Amino acid sequence: MENQRKHSRRSIFEKWFLNNRFSIVLLNILLFFLVIWLFNKISFVLNPARLFFSAILPPLLLAVIQFYIMNPLVDTLERKFKVPRVVTIAGLFIIVALLLVWIINTLLPIVQTQINSLIKHWPRIWREASVAVQDKLSDPQFHSVKNNINDAINRAQSMLFKSSQTAINAALDNISSAISIITIIFMTVVTAPFILFFMLKDGHQLRPYITEFAPKRWQKSFSKLLYEINAALASYIRGQITVAFWVGIMFAIGYTIIGQPYAIALAVLSGVLNLIPYFGTFIAFIPAVVIAVMTSVPMLVKVLIVFAVEQTIESRVISPLVLGNKMAMHPVTTILLLIGASSVWGLWGVIFGIPIYAILKIIIMRVYNYYRKVSQVFAEDKNAALTTEAAPKKEKITKE
Numbered sequence: 001m002e003n004q005r006k007h008s009r010r011s012i013f014e015k016w017f018l019n020n021r022f023s024i025v026l027l028n029i030l031l032f033f034l035v036i037w038l039f040n041k042i043s044f045v046l047n048p049a050r051l052f053f054s055a056i057l058p059p060l061l062l063a064v065i066q067f068y069i070m071n072p073l074v075d076t077l078e079r080k081f082k083v084p085r086v087v088t089i090a091g092l093f094i095i096v097a098l099l100l101v102w103i104i105n106t107l108l109p110i111v112q113t114q115i116n117s118l119i120k121h122w123p124r125i126w127r128e129a130s131v132a133v134q135d136k137l138s139d140p141q142f143h144s145v146k147n148n149i150n151d152a153i154n155r156a157q158s159m160l161f162k163s164s165q166t167a168i169n170a171a172l173d174n175i176s177s178a179i180s181i182i183t184i185i186f187m188t189v190v191t192a193p194f195i196l197f198f199m200l201k202d203g204h205q206l207r208p209y210i211t212e213f214a215p216k217r218w219q220k221s222f223s224k225l226l227y228e229i230n231a232a233l234a235s236y237i238r239g240q241i242t243v244a245f246w247v248g249i250m251f252a253i254g255y256t257i258i259g260q261p262y263a264i265a266l267a268v269l270s271g272v273l274n275l276i277p278y279f280g281t282f283i284a285f286i287p288a289v290v291i292a293v294m295t296s297v298p299m300l301v302k303v304l305i306v307f308a309v310e311q312t313i314e315s316r317v318i319s320p321l322v323l324g325n326k327m328a329m330h331p332v333t334t335i336l337l338l339i340g341a342s343s344v345w346g347l348w349g350v351i352f353g354i355p356i357y358a359i360l361k362i363i364i365m366r367v368y369n370y371y372r373k374v375s376q377v378f379a380e381d382k383n384a385a386l387t388t389e390a391a392p393k394k395e396k397i398t399k400e
Contacts, residue, residue, distance in 0.1 A: 058188040063195035066096075067203060068237045074200055089200045093193070107264070114265040118291075125294045225366055232358045242322045244274040247281065247314060254306035260299065261291055276350050277334055281311070329354070 039046065070092050077083040207226045214222040248271025255263030266288050273280035285307055292303040337357055341349030 058184055059192040059195055062188055062192040063199055064233075065237055065241070066192070066196050067199045068234045069241065070196075070200060071203060071234075072238075075204070085201055089197060092200075093197075110264050111268055114262040118262050118265065125291075128294060221366070221370075225362065228362050228366075229359050232362060233355055236355050236358065239322045240275050240277075243314065243318055244271045246318050247271050247274045247310065250310045250313060251306070254310060255288070255303075258299070258302040258306060260288065260303060260306075261295060266291070277338065277354065278331070279338065281314075329358070 070089075073092070074085055074088045077088045078085055207223060207230070210226060211219050211223040248267050251270045252264055252267035255267055260266065266284070269287070270281060270284040273284040276283070288303055288307075289300065292300040334354065337353050338350055341353030343349075345353075
């Protein structure tokens, strides 16, 4: 009788705690937050590591981006045409250096001139726009909303003035921060090429090298995990940069054809902001529309046509060819992720939110699949699957 009672108690414990999915999920969540709490308590120990990684991150990040762009060509030439990696890397470095010289001597002065012109003429453009709005509001049809729109314009102008004054004061008060930023940029530009060279030269040996640190029975699975993470990052980085490049080219051609003021500067802005999925192009489109409205109504129509043509080509041709569905992310997931990451980490969240999500998704799914394979919690699912597979075989034997 006593043994029966003990067995009953043990069965209840196993049922509700050891082999209960809900309890295990809650325990894992509890352990996760416990680890975060412990890391928060020993943050003073981790501060040196944080400073160290924040110092090496900019050049490393720049080198990684260039590595994913250049490495396919290096691998292809070595594999198919037996070209030494060092020769291909040297040729790519020369091409990049020539492109930088061309950008600095040709493209950068044009963009700088247009930006300086826009800043110089912005007060006049704003004043003319305000006068145009006031003229429209003089119409009796808009009389009911005239005061509200006037208040909105005054608030926007006041906010813009205060923001510019605050930015100037902050810049004057933080000269040391500006020097620090200049130092980081200089060190990034100087050190990134060296990191990139060795990544291109020896990067293909990195995965086998890291795999050796894993236990023997896990090395195959760990190597596959590293391969999937590398493939996801490569697809995202190459895809986003390629699409952003062609978006900038299309807007530059379109704005130049229709005679849009500050065409090159707006095209460069569109290309850069297109690195932000879904939102980037529309954010860059706002200044183009504002400038078109301030120019003329026909110019606004032309800009809208250019935007419609660009979006059609990008969504129907470029994005499917370049990106496809390699990230396996639903658009709603991407949008919600961008909104959440931007609210928590700002611009860095927008830039790194999607690739970090992709890496975590791969790791979590592999851990989850391994857990399903070895855990007794999913024993019922395994038995059901085995029964389902065995049923057709039994039916086939009966028919024979």
